[in-house]
């Protein structure tokens with residue numbers, strides 16, 4: 270048994286758990302974090318890897334989320350320019366297509382102006398009869414819209430948050446599964462098991478944060494014994510990686526007849542990353558794999574746009590992950606909110622619990638700040654928000670704006 274109780278014990282070493290641990294330890298709380306596998310082994314390494322406002326979410330009126338995400342693009346880029354960089358997205362337009370031109374223009378106008386964009390270049394219109402971006406595509410498009418978002422190495426962003434938290438004094442425990450947590454004498458008693466050695470340990474903490482992503486309900490049920498917990502909707506998203514379909518650093522945004530969108534993104538120099546899908550999932554998140562139906566869907570959707578059709582045999586790798594979306598009762602998986610929800614339980618009676626539902630890579634830092642507000646409410650405020658002007662380890666060099674970055678990388 271450890272002698273002193275931690276202020277906070279965080280379950281989950283994905284982006285949200287690592288981000289909360291880093292923010293909290295930087296404000297002066299004593300923090301421990303347990304991750305049952307490796308960092309980012311859950312959803313946080315299976316994303317499309319965009320630091321983005323989420324143009325599509327405007328259609329679902331998620332203005333709060335889009336605004337916060339848009340604002341975070343440049344904050345995160347400045348924090349970690351070694352793993353985050355700007356990317357231009359080409360959205361080909363076809364008359365009589367899924368969305369009229371005026372709607373796309375309106376969406377992109379909001380996208381350019383909602384989020385305090387300073388360094389990223391604004392939307393441009395491309396003449397697809399001349400522009401190089403038309404080269405890999407079918408000759409269906411006379412026009413395209415080009416807009417800015419960002420790219421991130423998602424797993425490294427998680428590891429750098431955990432690294433920085435550890436450097437600042439947090440106890441960071443990978444391969445450590447939380448098997449039970451109970452309230453005792455105004456504190457949490459948490460039992461963990463080292464998943465390599467099988468060794469058990471007991472920890473005490475004033476407050477518990479459940480940031481177990483797709484396992485958040487499972488933790489509530491199995492570790493806390495609340496059998497009815499059903500807060501998240503598990504939605505699978507899969508990606509395929511194929512030999513590169515086009516040259517250059519720009520990505521494509523394709524609209525599908527089912528109203529969904531998919532991205533085709535330059536990936537690791539020689540490849541193109543294509544995704545994603547949206548379908549409800551009921552199995553164990555660790556077993557998630559792409560299905561034949563998703564493979565066919567992604568190949569078909571990309572083949573509507575690329576000159577050379579995409580066949581399942583072109584695929585060199587696939588990956589799938591589970592979105593732990595807050596269950597807002599939406600009928601379709603693609604319509605469920607992408608925003609996060611933080612639920613504080615037991616703040617008055619000692620040993621409070623904060624459950625984290627949903628969240629994007631893009632909003633992890635703001636999610637952590639909101640979590641710290643709740644933590645302050647529950648166990649007393651320490652320190653001030655500090656992460657907006659910080660650097661993740663290795664990222665302490667200036668960004669010099671989009672032009673500087675473009676010249677540095679000899680792009681476009």
Ligand SMILES: Cc1cc2nc3c(=O)[nH]c(=O)nc-3n(C[C@H](O)[C@H](O)[C@H](O)COP(=O)(O)OP(=O)(O)OC[C@H]3O[C@@H](n4cnc5c(N)ncnc54)[C@H](O)[C@@H]3O)c2cc1C
Nearest residue numbers: 281283284285305311312313317319447482506628630631
């Ligand atoms: C297909 C797809 C595409 C996406 N694309 C984007 C994108 O382009 N941009 C964007 O901003 N967001 C994107 N997202 C969303 C984003 O990836 C997730 O919201 C985010 O990664 C969730 O992080 P998390 O920390 O909550 O969960 P996770 O990363 O899953 O972390 C939870 C961790 O908890 C651990 N854990 C669970 N139970 C226990 C236990 N009992 N003890 C100890 N540890 C435990 C797990 O091992 C896991 O590592 C995408 C998501 C998906 C699925």
